[in-house]
Amino acid sequence: MDEVFLKMIKKKFGITFQNTAYLEEAFTHSSYVNEHRDQQLKDNERIEFLGDAVLELIISRYLFEHFPKLPEGKLTKLRATIVCEASLSQFAKECSFDDYIRLGKGEERMDGRKRPALLCDLFESFIGALYLDQGIDSVLHFLEQTIFPKIQSGAFSHVMDHKTNLQEYLQQKGEISIDYHLVEEIGPAHQKVFVVEVSAEGQALGQGQGKTKKAAEQVAAENALLILQDK
């Protein structure tokens, strides 16, 4: 396996593989295997099958524990927004995995290296390799550095629609006016974080941060609900 890649995952995630054969398998696309039949290589499809199940379980457990009041239907919806092609391909790129996968020439020419489905599979293959090499706790540790912070920052909260949930909660006892207002904007223009406060009938209920005003509003509503439901 590429030395630069091994150094990168050690530096970035503190991961050192015992058996790099798992990594070789995870970073080998079937198109590459087809073009090098003499080498008897394994493609990453079987290891991706395993990685997918590992990822599902760790994300499920995280959501189960961190959203104790969320009903099953919403947990399933939230999980599907995290464990999906769009999200996982994005994570693969953020981890620079796309630079290291071995592709066949045809796949390379057709920009396979940028294809979301391929990158999503690659992220799951990496998880599978890490699981086989070091067990489930190492995968948990890797996800604590990559996916969990995004869940915490509300990157997926839009599917849960906390604003609607808060409105339904507050209006159980009749009409109430709910207001979201921008408290401040933090950081430089290209990395701005918005802070929003939600209030009802003039009384502040909670604040939230996010990369967009919409995301910050969702987090604010979520926090308000957590506080209200704990009372």
Place this chain on the structure above:
Amino acid sequence: MDEVFLKMIKKKFGITFQNTAYLEEAFTHSSYVNEHRDQQLKDNERIEFLGDAVLELIISRYLFEHFPKLPEGKLTKLRATIVCEASLSQFAKECSFDDYIRLGKGEERMDGRKRPALLCDLFESFIGALYLDQGIDSVLHFLEQTIFPKIQSGAFSHVMDHKTNLQEYLQQKGEISIDYHLVEEIGPAHQKVFVVEVSAEGQALGQGQGKTKKAAEQVAAENALLILQDK
């Protein structure tokens, strides 16, 4: 939780729960919660969400390890035949779980206790409760007693179609006549086991056992393939 049930799972599977609240939750259907709103009970839907992911991972790992030559597409197909409503509801009945779930009166009247979807959810809820109480290794141990023997005996092998695989393997070098014949029938009429031998061009390649001739043929083909591919 019902004492008879606790004794049954201890005797049958060697399982003793630390925290029976997880079991209570796993064996409470939403219809029961709806009829007992004053008791603030939890239904089994959230814990089933978790159990489903635990089951997927353990079965995936088992198949990954025990079928090292099976491509991803066939692993997925095989997993789907095991982790599905028909199979899981059957397992729930074999474990007598259906006797212990708390149902609402309406659900009971509509024969909910026999409904495959409800029993499938119940099996997954039990897995979720066991996982929360004792971790993944206990679930593995439970599945070693319930599901793995069925996979080993070829109960799901029909989806893999080993007979076609064997034929394709043998006929790479041209037409070959393949023959399956019944060697013997073991056991009483209501519990008969068939033993089948597969041969090609008169040479025996492997034997298999099953509850039907078809199942036994699949196992025989699978065994023949394992032997041939190891050569």
